[in-house]
Each structure stands twice: as structure tokens, then as C-alpha cells.
Amino acid sequence: MTAETAPAPSDPDLSMGLRLQARQRHERSLEFLRVGAVWLVLILALTLALTQLRIEPGYLIRRSEVVLKIVGGLWTTILVSLVSVSIAAGLALVGALGRLSANPIAQGISGFYVSVIRGTPLLIQIYIIYLGLPQIGLQLQAAGFRQLGQLFILDAITSGVLALSLNYGAYMTEIFRAGLQSIPHGQWEAAEAIGMTRWQILRRIILPQAIRIIIPDVGNQFIAMQKDSALVSVMGVWEITYLANRSARLDSKYMELFLVAAGLYWLLTIVSTFFQSRLEKRMATAYER
Amino acid sequence: MSAETTGPEAIVQVAHLHKWFGLLHVLRDISLTVQPREVVVLIGRSGSGKSTFLRCLNFLEQPSAGTITVAGNRLHLEPGDRPARAHVAALRLCTGMVFQEFNLFPHMTALENVIEGLVTVKKLAKTAAVPIGERYLAKVGLLDKKDVHPIRLSGGQKQRVAIARALAMEPQVMLFDEPTSALDPELIGEVLEVMKQLAREGTTMLVVTHEMQFAREVADRVIYMEAGAIVEQGEPDVIFTRPADPRTRQFLERII
Numbered sequence: 201m202t203a204e205t206a207p208a209p210s211d212p213d214l215s216m217g218l219r220l221q222a223r224q225r226h227e228r229s230l231e232f233l234r235v236g237a238v239w240l241v242l243i244l245a246l247t248l249a250l251t252q253l254r255i256e257p258g259y260l261i262r263r264s265e266v267v268l269k270i271v272g273g274l275w276t277t278i279l280v281s282l283v284s285v286s287i288a289a290g291l292a293l294v295g296a297l298g299r300l301s302a303n304p305i306a307q308g309i310s311g312f313y314v315s316v317i318r319g320t321p322l323l324i325q326i327y328i329i330y331l332g333l334p335q336i337g338l339q340l341q342a343a344g345f346r347q348l349g350q351l352f353i354l355d356a357i358t359s360g361v362l363a364l365s366l367n368y369g370a371y372m373t374e375i376f377r378a379g380l381q382s383i384p385h386g387q388w389e390a391a392e393a394i395g396m397t398r399w400q401i402l403r404r405i406i407l408p409q410a411i412r413i414i415i416p417d418v419g420n421q422f423i424a425m426q427k428d429s430a431l432v433s434v435m436g437v438w439e440i441t442y443l444a445n446r447s448a449r450l451d452s453k454y455m456e457l458f459l460v461a462a463g464l465y466w467l468l469t470i471v472s473t474f475f476q477s478r479l480e481k482r483m484a485t486a487y488e489r
Numbered sequence: 490m491s492a493e494t495t496g497p498e499a500i501v502q503v504a505h506l507h508k509w510f511g512l513l514h515v516l517r518d519i520s521l522t523v524q525p526r527e528v529v530v531l532i533g534r535s536g537s538g539k540s541t542f543l544r545c546l547n548f549l550e551q552p553s554a555g556t557i558t559v560a561g562n563r564l565h566l567e568p569g570d571r572p573a574r575a576h577v578a579a580l581r582l583c584t585g586m587v588f589q590e591f592n593l594f595p596h597m598t599a600l601e602n603v604i605e606g607l608v609t610v611k612k613l614a615k616t617a618a619v620p621i622g623e624r625y626l627a628k629v630g631l632l633d634k635k636d637v638h639p640i641r642l643s644g645g646q647k648q649r650v651a652i653a654r655a656l657a658m659e660p661q662v663m664l665f666d667e668p669t670s671a672l673d674p675e676l677i678g679e680v681l682e683v684m685k686q687l688a689r690e691g692t693t694m695l696v697v698t699h700e701m702q703f704a705r706e707v708a709d710r711v712i713y714m715e716a717g718a719i720v721e722q723g724e725p726d727v728i729f730t731r732p733a734d735p736r737t738r739q740f741l742e743r744i745i
Contacts, residue, residue: 254497389549390651394606394658395581402611408596484598486638 247267252367254457270460276439278427278468280357284364285422291369296376297402310373317370323431330359330435360432368425372418379414380406412483419476426468440464499558500525500661500693501546506555507568508541509718515541516552517717522663526691530704530725534740539697542714543664546695547584548577559583560661582610585655589667591647593639599626599650600635606658625653629683641741645676649683656687663687665696701745705729713737 251257260267298310317325337352355361383406391401433442444461448454501523508516515538523529533538545549546557551572556565560583564576588632593602604622606615613621626632629649639647648668655663665684669677681703687706688694698704704711705725712722713732721734729745 247701348609384592385587386590386592390586390588390594390654391605392549393547393581393586393588395578395610395653396606397578400609404605405594409594480704486641489640 237272242245250455256453257456259456260460261271266451266457267460270440270443270447270457271464273438273440273443274464274468275453276357276437277426277429277465280360280364280432280439281422281426282436284361284368284429285418285425286423287361287365288368288372288421289418291365292372292376295369295373296380298464299377300380314373317367322363322367322428323434326359326363326431326434329354329363330356334466336486356435356437358430359435360383360429360437363431364425364432367428368421372421375414375417375421376410379410379417382413383409412487415480415483416476419472423469423472426472427465430465490552498524500527500557500560501561501695502558503546505631505714506542506545506557507551507553508538508545515717516545519555519717519719521712521719523693523695523703525661525693527709528688528694528696529710530708531695531697531712531714532699532704534743535719537714538717539619539714540666541717543586543666543695543697546664547581547586549586552589566723576609582658583661584664585658585660585662586664587651587655587666587668589670591651593641593647593651593654595639598636598638599631599642599653602639602650603641603654606654611658620642622653622657625657628651628656629653630679643676644672645679648672648680652680652683652687662693662695665694666700667697667699669698669700690744699744701729713740715740 231409247257295313297354298306299314301307301310333352333354337349339349340352341349387405387409388401391405396404429439430441433439436442442463444457448457499522500523503521506519507514508514519542520551521529525534531542533539541550546554546559551631552566552730554566554568554570556563558564559580560696562576562583564580564661566572574587592628593599594605597605597630598621600622603625604615604618607618607621608615621631629652631649631653633651634642634646639650642650644666652668667679668684672680677700681700684694684696684703686706694706696708708725710722711728713720713728713734713736715736719738721732728737729741732741
């Protein structure tokens with residue numbers, strides 16, 4: 201209402217700037233709408249094609265309890281990926297510090313870990329943990345180490361979480377290492393000059409900066425892991441993929457139910473992407489002019 | 490035990506300092522004594538070893554051999570020695586350093602930058618550190634910027650915060666490594682003004698700089714270095730108007 205709300209229209213420079221800005225904004229939203237329209241057409245075309253191929257969308261409504269059951273698997277998928285990505289981040293931090301350490305033992309162990317895990321398929325790792333380790337456990341128990349042997353016999357969910365954590369921990373070790381190395385050397389020097397120890401510098405100066413840099417990559421890994429968690433279905437964990445597979449077999453509705461499963465993963469990715477970008481924006485506040 | 494070797498007066502004492510970078514002998518037998526409240530300015534062309542020398546004093550660069558004593562903390566190195574961590578830590582506590590590139594911590598506000606050392610190294614409670622930090626920010630004229638992150642500060646302001654960060658640790662000697670070389674010309678003045686004020690207050694300072702006017706006005710002693718050695722030193726009037734060594738004369742003729 202007062203003078204401060206409206207920019208002085210008499211300033212030709214300002215009014216031209218405002219006009220250009222509005223035009224730019226208008227163009228951007230137009231582009232967004234056009235891309236959205238293409239998406240819509242693609243989805244409609246896909247749906248149409250599927251109905252032509254004796255695929256029966258009506259089945260999903262008729263047997264909504266089956267669909268709901270698969271949706272219920274969402275929680276297991278989310279739980280498994282959330283726990284695994286957290287453990288993986290911990291492993292990755294330790295792994296990255298090991299790789300950057302001057303200590304040959306730390307360097308050797310972390311390098312070996314990354315090489316072996318990245319060099320073998322996740323599915324094989326799952327089999328080794330779920331089916332291979334119990335062999336050792338049974339042998340240990342036969343030798344009289346009952347408690348110790350029990351540690352090697354893991355249920356399906358624990359095996360899945362362990363395999364995903366170890367696997368993603370190795371890939372994320374490299375992400376963390378690159379993140380730590382990307383912090384300019386001057387940051388170390390400035391902190392050393394005021395007398396901080398290596399550990400203090402890492403914790404207070406380097407890590408907070410590195411984390412901001414690696415958030416996009418870690419988010420990317422989390423999004424990938426949500427889909428890789430489908431592999432734990434081979435052990436009979438009741439997550440999306442296992443439930444879809446099982447229900448589909450009963451009624452021979454593979455396309456219908458696997459599309460439901462696919463849609464759920466997609467939705468999960470869209471939601472995660474949204475939160476990731478929000479987190480990135482929040483971490484950027486100290487760096488905005 | 491080091492008291493007798495230090496001498497009662499000197500705050501910095503360097504004896505027979507050598508530094509090799511691989512096969513490059515960049516510091517050749519440097520000896521130097523700095524008295525309390527003295528302002529010593531090091532000049533010389535780039536690559537003469539003046540920055541390396543400064544960085545050896547607080548072990549950002551590890552000297553290859555020699556003896557460094559700062560405020561009674563004596564560290565002697567034979568070639569191949571590795572210094573004990575505690576010794577290095579003690580040396581760093583009595584030296585404050587200001588860098589060419591400021592090296593402020595970008596994820597912290599100006600005040601957080603200044604009190605970081607007080608909290609993590611000196612283990613002060615945050616409530617005790619904040620007033621000290623504010624005092625030093627006020628000293629460099631930036632108290633109003635205390636909650637601002639470095640990205641929103643100009644180069645000159647960044648360097649003044651960096652000076653406050655070093656001062657807050659209350660070191661016995663301040664080391665300035667080309668503090669104005671990364672600044673736009675119009676921002677150099679405000680940084681030099683802060684440094685002049687420190688000199689007037691009796692801060693012991695070692696300054697590597699290309700600002701000859703500053704050296705002339707503020708230095709108690711000017712040292713000309715070339716090829717890793719001290720060529721000549723003396724009062725600024727003498728060095729700048731009638732240098733004894735032809736190499737000093739040549740350098741000054743080219744630069745002024």
C-alpha cells in the first residue's frame with residue numbers, strides 16, 4: 201500500500217529489466233508445459249497399446265486386494281534401502297578415510313574391499329551371504345562353536361541388507377574419496393595453522409564441505425539401490441518384486457502386476473528425487489550470494 | 490632447557506634452515522632472529538623462497554634441516570628427521586598465519602571462522618569464545634558482518650576476517666604470506682590499513698609482500714631474498730635508497 205511496495209515505474213531501466221524477466225519466466229513455464237504434454241502423450245499411448253494387447257486393466261480393480269498387497273511390499277523396499285544406504289554411507293566414510301590414509305594396513309584393506317566388491321555381481325554377493333555363509337556356520341557349530349556359528353546363519357532380510365550395504369559401500373567409498381579430495385588444500389593449511397589436529401580438521405572443516413559436494417551422488421546411489429533391492433526377492437523377502445511375482449503367477453497376470461510393481465518403484469524414485477533436491481538446496485544456503 | 494639457546498629477547502630464532510623440494514635446494518642455510526614488536530618484511534622475486542621460508546616457521550612446509558625457535562619452543566631437525574607432533578602443535582599455537590588466498594572456511598560464518606580455533610583447539614566454551622571473536626572482528630572493522638558467510642564478503646573483507654581468525658588465537662608472532670596479492674587493487678588498502686594498525690600496536694610480524702610502499706612505511710627491517718638465501722637486510726631506508734648488494738639494487742630497479 202505504501203511507497204515501498206511498487207517499483208518506480210518512471211525508471212525506464214528497471215521497467216525494461218522487469219519486462220525481460222517476466223518474458224524469461226513465461227518462456228520457461230511454456231517449455232515446462234510442452235515437455236509435460238509429451239510425457240502425457242507417451243503415457244496415454246502406452247496405456248492404449250497395452251489395452252489392445254489383451255492386457256486387462258480391469259483386473260487391477262477387480263482384484264484390488266492383490267494390488268494392495270504389492271503396495272504393502274513398498275514398506276519393506278523402503279526399509280531395506282534406507283537401512284542399507286545408511287550402513288553403506290558409514291562403510292564408505294571409513295573406506296574413503298582408509299584409501300586416503302598413509303597407513304598401509306588401512307590402505308590395503310579398503311583398496312581390497314573396493315576391488316573385490318566392485319568386481320563381483322550383487323546377486324552373487326547375496327547368494328554367498330544367504331546360502332554360502334551358513335555352510336561355514338554349520339561347520340563351526342559342528343566343531344563346537346555354537347554361538348559363533350550362529351552368526352553366519354542369517355535370515356533373508358539381514359542377508360539382503362548386508363549385501364546391499366557392502367555392495368553400495370564400495371561404490372560410495374569412491375564417491376566419498378573423490379569428495380574429500382575435492383576440498384582445496386588451503387582448507388587443510390588454514391586449519392593446521394590455527395593448531396587443529398588432523399582428526400579435528402576432517403570432522404569440522406573437510407567433511408562438512410565434502411558432504412555437500414557428494415549429496416547428489418549419494419542420492420543417486422540411494423535411488424539406484426531402491427531398484428537393486430528387488431534382487432533380495434530371490435531370498436523370498438516380501439518386498440515389491442517378490443509379491444508381484446508371486447501374485448502374478450497365481451492368476452497369470454504378469455504384465456498387469458509387474459507394471460504395478462514398476463509403477464511403485466518409479467513413484468519411489470520421483471519422491472526421492474524431490475527430497476534430494478530439497479536437501480541440496482538447504483545445504484547450499486551458506487554458498488548463496 | 491631451550492631457554493639459554495633462545496636468548497632472552499628474540500621471539501623468533503631460525504638457525505641454518507634448509508629445505509629441499511626433491512632435488513631442488515630452495516632454502517639454503519637461512520638464519521634469522523626477530524625481536525618482539527619487530528615488523529620484518531621479506532621481499533624478493535617469486536621463487537626466491539620467501540613464502541617457503543614463512544611456511545617452514547609453522548611447519549606447513551616441513552624444513553629439511555635446521556633449528557626453529559618461536560617463543561621458547563625449540564625444534565631442531567637433522568636431515569631425514571620427522572618432527573614430533575606435539576612440537577609442531579606448540580609451534581603452530583604461537584604463530585598466526587594469513588594466506589594469499591584467505592582460506593576462510595566457506596561453510597562457517599565470519600564469527601564461526603574466527604572462533605573455530607578457540608573452540609576446537611583451545612577448548613573454550615562457545616559462550617566464552619564468542620565475545621573474543623567479536624572483539625577481533627570489531628578490531629578489523631567487520632563486527633557487522635559476523636553472521637555472514639564468506640561468499641558474501643569482498644576479497645578485502647575476507648582477508649580481514651582471516652586476520653581476525655589468526656589474531657583470535659593470540660599468537661606471539663603473525664605471519665603474512667602475500668596477504669594482498671589475490672586482491673583487486675581497490676581492496677588492498679583496507680587490508681594494509683589493518684596491518685599497519687597491528688604494527689602500531691606492537692604486534693610482531695613477518696610479512697612476505699610485493700607492496701614496497703607498505704614495506705617502506707611499516708617495516709623495522711627489510712630482508713631481500715634470492716635463490717633461497719638472504720642476500721641483504723637492513724632498515725627500509727637503507728635497503729630502498731642505497732642497497733649494498735648489486736642483486737638487491739637490480740631487483741628494486743625493476744620493481745619500483
